[in-house]
Amino acid sequence: MTGAGYRRAMRPPRFPRPVVLLAFTSLFADISTEMLYPVLPLFLTTRLGAPASAVGVVEGIAEATQNVVQGGSGWLADRLRRNKPVALVGYALAALAKPAIGLATGWPQVLAGRFVDRLGTGIRSAPRDALIANSIEERRRGAAFGLEGIGDNLGAVLGPLLAAGLLYLLAVDLRSIFFIAFVPGVLAFIVIAFVQEKPVRDTRASARRVGIRQLPGAYWQYLLAVATFGIGNSSRAFIILRATDAGIPAERTLLVYAGYNLVAAAASYPAGGLSDRWGRKGLLLVAFAIFAIAYAGFALTTNAWLVAGLFLLYGVFQGAFRAVGKALAVDLVPAELRGSRVGLYGTVVGLSALVASVVGGQLWDGLGPTATFGYGATCAALGAAMLARVPSRGSRR
Numbered sequence: 001m002t003g004a005g006y007r008r009a010m011r012p013p014r015f016p017r018p019v020v021l022l023a024f025t026s027l028f029a030d031i032s033t034e035m036l037y038p039v040l041p042l043f044l045t046t047r048l049g050a051p052a053s054a055v056g057v058v059e060g061i062a063e064a065t066q067n068v069v070q071g072g073s074g075w076l077a078d079r080l081r082r083n084k085p086v087a088l089v090g091y092a093l094a095a096l097a098k099p100a101i102g103l104a105t106g107w108p109q110v111l112a113g114r115f116v117d118r119l120g121t122g123i124r125s126a127p128r129d130a131l132i133a134n135s136i137e138e139r140r141r142g143a144a145f146g147l148e149g150i151g152d153n154l155g156a157v158l159g160p161l162l163a164a165g166l167l168y169l170l171a172v173d174l175r176s177i178f179f180i181a182f183v184p185g186v187l188a189f190i191v192i193a194f195v196q197e198k199p200v201r202d203t204r205a206s207a208r209r210v211g212i213r214q215l216p217g218a219y220w221q222y223l224l225a226v227a228t229f230g231i232g233n234s235s236r237a238f239i240i241l242r243a244t245d246a247g248i249p250a251e252r253t254l255l256v257y258a259g260y261n262l263v264a265a266a267a268s269y270p271a272g273g274l275s276d277r278w279g280r281k282g283l284l285l286v287a288f289a290i291f292a293i294a295y296a297g298f299a300l301t302t303n304a305w306l307v308a309g310l311f312l313l314y315g316v317f318q319g320a321f322r323a324v325g326k327a328l329a330v331d332l333v334p335a336e337l338r339g340s341r342v343g344l345y346g347t348v349v350g351l352s353a354l355v356a357s358v359v360g361g362q363l364w365d366g367l368g369p370t371a372t373f374g375y376g377a378t379c380a381a382l383g384a385a386m387l388a389r390v391p392s393r394g395s396r397r
Contacts (some may be wrong), residue, residue, distance in 0.1 A: 018135040018195045019144045022128060023151035025192045029091065030155025032098060032185035033121070035163040039177050040101075043110075047174060050107035058107065062114040067350025069122030074130065074343025083127035083134070084197040090124025091192055093117070095185030102178025126343030133330045133342070134198050139276055141330065142283075146272025146323040153265035153319060157258050218391040219332040219341065223348050225386035226325065229288060230352025232295075232379025234360035234372060236260075239311055242298050242369055246307040256308050260315040267319030272327065280328035285384055287320040292380040299373035325349070 044050040044058065077086045094117050101113035129145075136144045166172040166180065236257075243253045275283040294314040301307060329345035356376070363371040 015140075015144060015147060016135045018198070019132055019147060021191055021195045022132055022135075023147045025091070025128070025151070025188045025195075026148050027151035027155045027158075028184040028188035028191060029094065029124075030152050031159040031162065032095065032155075032181045032183075032188065033117075034156045034159025035177060035181040035184075036098065036101070036159075038160050039163055039167075039174065040110075040114075043174055043178075044107055048104065048107050048110065050110075054107045058111045058114050061111060062118040063350070064354060065115055066118040066122040066125075067347050067354065069119055070126050070346040070350065071343040073123040074126030074341065074346075077127040077130060082197065083130045084192070084195060087124045087127040087131065087192060088189065090120045090122070090127070091185070091189040093120030093123065095120075095182060095189055098181040098185055099179045102175050125346055128192075129326055129330070129342045129346075131195060131197060133327075138331065142272035142275035142280065142324060142327040143269065144272070145327045146269035146319075149268030149272070149319060149323045150265050152322070153261050153268060157261040157265065161258060216332055219329075221390045222328065222332060222387070223345065225383050225390060226345070227348050227352045228386055229291075229380055229383025230349055231355045231359065232376035232383075233291070233353055234356040234376055235353070238357075238360055238364065238369070238372055239298065239314065241364075242373075243304075243307050243311065245369065246302050246304040248304050248308065256311050260311050260318075263312050263315030264319035264322070267316045268323045271320035272323035275324045275327060280324050280331060281387065281390060283320060283324045284328060285387060287317050287324065288380050288384040288387065290314075290320075291317040292377045292384070295373045295377040295380065299370045299377065 040058075041055050044055050073086055073090065077083045080086065097113050097117035097120060100116065101110055104110045104113060128148075132144050132148055133141060163177055163181075166177060167174065172180070240253055240257065243256060248256065271283055271287070290313060294310045294317065297306065297310040297313075301310075326342060326345065329342050333341040356379075360372040360375065363375055
């Protein structure tokens with residue numbers, strides 16, 4: 001491709017109104033969620049006197065809930081042939097859970113609030129992605145998911161920075177952060193309420209015929225490749241621990257983490273746009289390779305500058321994987337089953353990440369960080385080899 005052709009590929013096109021509104025929905029929703037990410041452990045341990053084990057229980061149950069629910073909410077949206085009402089319920093639950101956590105007087109109440117929060121997040125994810133897919137033609141679908149990824153990752157940057165500013169610059173009470181986080185959550189609900197859902201052709205009879213066994217083999221091959229890769233894609237907390245081991249001070253680690261999210265946001269749209277032109281599988285293979293390089297680097301180095309640079313490189317993978325991975329999952333299934341099957345994809349990604357974090361933690365305790373990141377790089381190589389064998393229906397024809 002010539003330089004002029006590349007610039008045309010990267011030039012932001014005009015997106016349908018629903019796609020733009022859903023990108024802003026993700027921005028506000030993630031600001032609301034990520035405001036609490038650095039605050040919740042502090043709230044549990046200092047304000048409520050909960051032990052560190054309670055933090056693990058709360059977050060483990062919350063994340064597992066989100067991962068399991070995604071497939072069910074997508075199935076429900078497909079059965080109703082309506083994605084927007086299901087998504088609205090999810091955004092409402094997630095917003096209402098924030099002030100409920102702020103009212104907690106013990107860690108079990110926080111657990112209940114986080115359960116509702118992640119339940120709402122799990123409910124909304126698959127129907128939101130189906131709304132995006134149904135609002136734009138296939139040849140621009142990667143760019144549309146990339147635009148939504150920009151909103152999501154920018155929210156992950158702005159949320160913690162907003163919380164830090166409120167706590168350390170304005171001296172806002174810790175408990176008040178949960179009530180303030182309710183505001184962007186409500187804004188997300190309001191924005192998606194203005195999304196006009198594009199009706200899907202009435203294919204209920206064909207949908208009944210296309211059951212699990214009748215789905216394309218390429219879809220199942222893809223899920224298997226993603227799961228193989230995913231069981232090595234452990235929590236970002238391990239990368240933060242690696243940065244700490246490398247001697248990066250806590251406040252600079254937060255800046256590196258913010259930089260990681262900025263890189264992910266910046267990479268999301270170009271990766272999605274390029275996948276529309278060059279094919280999803282090729283871009284996803286590049287993302288897997290970037291992940292493997294970053295994890296191999298984490299395994300081999302303790303140099304602070306190199307660890308920081310690798311963390312930013314990992315952000316390129318994250319932005320590309322979020323946009324291109326979902327777009328390929330959508331490409332491989334019939335339109336009337338997009339909600340449930342992209343939800344199943346999300347469940348596979350989430351549950352495999354849970355396995356990765358458990359295994360990664362055991363390797364870290366038993367053999368050290370080199371084993372954790374070496375295991376992740378190996379899984380990435382195996383997942384890439386399996387992905388290379390998936391038929392490229394999502395490639396440009």
